[in-house]
Every structure is written in structure tokens, then in C-alpha cells.
Amino acid sequence: MIALLHGRVAEAWHFNAMFLMLLPLAMWFGMECYRRAMSVREFAWPKVPTAVTYGLLAAVCVFGILRNVG
Numbered sequence: 001m002i003a004l005l006h007g008r009v010a011e012a013w014h015f016n017a018m019f020l021m022l023l024p025l026a027m028w029f030g031m032e033c034y035r036r037a038m039s040v041r042e043f044a045w046p047k048v049p050t051a052v053t054y055g056l057l058a059a060v061c062v063f064g065i066l067r068n069v070g
Helices: 009-015 017-039 050-069
Strands: none
């Protein structure tokens, strides 16, 4: 993350490509939570479909295995 904050995207990709791939999703989730917190009286967490959760978990596991094997 430090490499990314310093503008060195290629170095950040080398250190952790999965972080860079999931960063837009995390940013969307954070912005959606903020929007919900500002627009309604009672905050409710955004519902993430179960298939998306399991798909991301599987992708992270496969990525970790392939990264350590190669």
C-alpha cells in the first residue's frame, strides 16, 4: 500500500496484485456505506450477495496458492 500511495503502481502490483484488484470494490463499498449513513436515519449495511462473497473468497484462495507455487 505504501508503494501505491507513493505512486509506484507497478511496484504495488508486484507486491500484491490481489489488493489492487479488490481496491475498487472496497472503495465502492466504503462510499456506499457513507452514502447510506448520510441519507437515512438508521444505518443498514449494504447486502452483499452470497455468491459474490464465496466467489471472492475462492479467488483469493486460488490467487494465494498460485502466487506461492509459482
